[in-house]
Amino acid sequence: MFTFIAYGIPYFAKLPGGLTGPLVSARMPRLAADHSRLVLEEAVVGPTDVSPQNPGITKRRFNVPVQVEQNDVLITIRGDDSSYVADVVRWFGGSNSLAGRAVASPVPRLLTFTSSRAMFQQMGLPRYVADRNQLPFAKFIHPHSPMWMGFGDQQVQGSGPAEITTCAGNSSARLTTAVAGDYFDSASVQHLSHLILDMEQFFDFDAAGNPGPDGVFTERVQYMFRSTPPPSLGNPDQYTDGGGPSFLETTFAGTGDAENSAKGIGTPENQHRIGHLSGLQRSSRAADGTPIHIRMDGPGFDNLDVPDGSIQPKLQFTVFVPSADFFATMRRNQASLDLAAANAVPEQDNGLERFITATRRQNFLAPPRRHRAFPLLELT
Template sequence: MEAAYPFSPSGVFTFVSYGLPYFNRLPKRLVQAYMPSLRKDPSRFALEESISYPTDYPQQKKKTFNVPVVIEKNDVLLTLRSDSLENIHDILKWLQGSNSLRGKALRSPHFKGLFTFTSSRIMFQQIGLPRKVAHQFHLPYASRVNPKSPMWMGFADQQTSASGPAEIVTFQGNSSARFASLPDDYFKNGAIQHLSHVIQDMSQFYGKDEPYTERVQYMFRSDPIPSLGNPKDQFANGGGPCFFANDASIFLQYREQGVTEASQTGRDIGKLGDGVNKVNDPQPATSPNAGDVGKVRPRMGHLPALQQSSRAPDGTPIHIRMDGPGFDDMDVPDGSIQAKLQFTIFVPTADFFTTMRINQAALKYQQRENANGKSTSLGVEADANGIERFLSATRRQNFLVPPRSHRVFPLRELLD
């Protein structure tokens, strides 16, 4: 593939990762001798299988898409990235028997039953492309998607400040953070890749009770609210700006106080049914609940929840996201085509991702409710807690991405 296409945006970038089913085919002693382990618990490996998380169905019921999450059992994950969808389709056809690659006759691999392709997913990434797709398919919320955003939810930040340097997500880590121990250099520069398939409930996210000032707090934070958007129209073209910095400044500000942002913005010092917070901005006039206007309520943004564990003490992010929007019918109960998040991320250990993912849900700061939906504890109201209620993960799996020098069937050559 890389002989036919340059390793570049105009060609194709290839990533090959391996799941636990692959390593379970190898002798246990061999895997144990080379597999990176957790620094905090050497009896556990950096690669562990994904779990079903607290906000996955059926643990949490969603408004629209209630699909039980499946923990997949793939041996291998092949990730292809290119500015040309034609290049990717050409490679996939060649792998499945076209005997042609980049317009030239080239015999396809004879896998002889070695591989069975289980699924494929397409993500796209371009400024304004979700809005164009929404218009092309006459989606009811099309006019509410920001025409400048590369994501369905209408917001974006920058990889330069929101993702870490490459080495921090590897098994050896760097001076800012280190989570794994390497028994040998075999997997040096390797990492963990989590893959999940997520249906996004855009009709709910862009609903009449979700003005811009609500959505921007769900995605970012309430201390301060990043923007109040357009006071005259909170919905057209997203209702406000989409790009905001995601640097370490607020994270470090709270860290200097010996607390996390989440613990303070989600703190409820009021009384049952009338939450009060000290640090958040007062709720603006555009709030869908008239009783909240001018009140300082406990709230939870996606970023404060995530940053309970996603950054090193010096503020460096400990992950690199490589995901983007999708639009297909995979796992949708009624077979309709829906907005997707084709999520994948590089992290130093599976345990690190598990902790980060649980923190992202921020359920420890959310009010508990009885069977009638009445609050029984203080905390953040469920409909003011981040973005989890708009997301339905249907598939998950963790993989180990080895260094390029060992990306072809790692450890196999050591069997002889």
């Protein structure tokens, strides 16, 4: 088992003086570019989230407003046997039993659990789940894909070394005031969000359940990666088993790739487009090209926050970054509504935004290992 623990703003607010009191504010790192801001700030509503803040945004099927959660603690548990993971989750929840033996659950009655989210990550698992549940788009998912949308993500080239995601950073990027030896030197900000995926829209289903022209592989690969040029044109049959390869190299095409693409420079037929990857790369990398993030997300399949209570494909998204501000900027660039507006990029040619509905967000601080249990409490 791999366990992670991270603390939200409500935790730090409960300490003497709260977030702005001397205990927390003297030790919490600040943004190198703005010393008035702490690395841990609350998650912001994303530019394409359904929210009163974004009156122009509606999603076709899952029009659920985003909620910024107020949890004290985030516990992430990972393992290679789902029954062991479930056993440990139940133990945290108060089962007083581990592997069939009586073992007292930790800190009884201290925590109230607000949600438990299951994520699974294995090559071919989304297709297997889709087949078993007879989902209407099952045969269009690549049989080897680890993700619902058919492309392998979290590639080695697309994640940073661990140090760069911490507050102290590394030689490629230092974005905060933290230095080695500080209380929160190797802390990292963990963003957790919960997204419902509209797979039928992704394949451009018509009313009869047939995939349409915007759902061909050559379109999907551009929404996912980039158009300058598309990294693959796929198979003659553009739909069956994904219609093309699942694993494509993540190349860094520079911070200007999204703008060129939005202007139609180097794209097929000079169309104005923005890919998910090219939008993110406006700010996701250090000057030397190193990614400043490690994602730890994966598919889910449940009914949390689904308006009609049906079980739907999910993205259980989480990522480690050096500051909340860094994530907010990267998420804004993922949507790139500025480039889309300035260059007349149609909504149906802009990344993944229209297919995904974030229903929950929150930022947490994962402390260095030596302070992982209730950080700062020992100083009160």
